[in-house]
Amino acid sequence: MTLKTALSLAASSLAALSLAAAGAAAAKSPKQPEAAAAKPKKQCFWTNQVNSFASSDDRIVNVRVGVKDIYQFEMFGRCNDVDWSNQIALVSRGGSYICSGLDAEIISPSPIGPQRCPVRNIHKLTPEEVKALPKHARP
Numbered sequence: 231m232t233l234k235t236a237l238s239l240a241a242s243s244l245a246a247l248s249l250a251a252a253g254a255a256a257a258k259s260p261k262q263p264e265a266a267a268a269k270p271k272k273q274c275f276w277t278n279q280v281n282s283f284a285s286s287d288d289r290i291v292n293v294r295v296g297v298k299d300i301y302q303f304e305m306f307g308r309c310n311d312v313d314w315s316n317q318i319a320l321v322s323r324g325g326s327y328i329c330s331g332l333d334a335e336i337i338s339p340s341p342i343g344p345q346r347c348p349v350r351n352i353h354k355l356t357p358e359e360v361k362a363l364p365k366h367a368r369p
Contacts, residue, residue, distance in 0.1 A: 273354040274329040275299070277322050285313040286367035291336060292355070293320070294369035300355045303336065309347035312338045319344075328352065 275295045285291045288310055291303040312318065319337040320328075328334045331349040338345045360368065 273301070273352075274327055275301070277320050277326045277328060280320055282369040283318055284367050284369040285315075286364055288312055290367075291318070292363065292367055292369050300360050300369060302353045302355055302359075303334065303349045304331065304351040304353070305336070306348045306350045309336060309338055310345060311340055312336065312347065315339060 279295045280293055281296070282294045283291055288308045289305050291305070291309070291312055293301050293303060295301055315338050317339070321335045321337060322328050322333055323335065324333065329352075331351040334349040334352065336347045336349060338347060355363075
């Protein structure tokens, strides 16, 4: 087999593989919009965009991000005295971008030292949900 024949065989094999891959991708493309519609869009933010917080109990903390967005953080357990704290720290695990509860941890001061409170769930509140919050729970 000559070099020219080997190159032409390799080129034709590559072309056949790329056509097969394109056909498989084209067959899957009608399902992609359904999958995108079924998946909820992640609501992410940078920790340095947080402006304030408020809490009405020791399991929920509402955080203002930017000018108009409010996110509700649900703790794994009780975060003692977070509803009485004047300041908290928001720590992101693995970077400064938060998209889910597993990405965040709240550190709240307490009489015995800083208390680390892991976050279970984060939910971006709608304007209607924000209006329904008690006044002392709005950041």
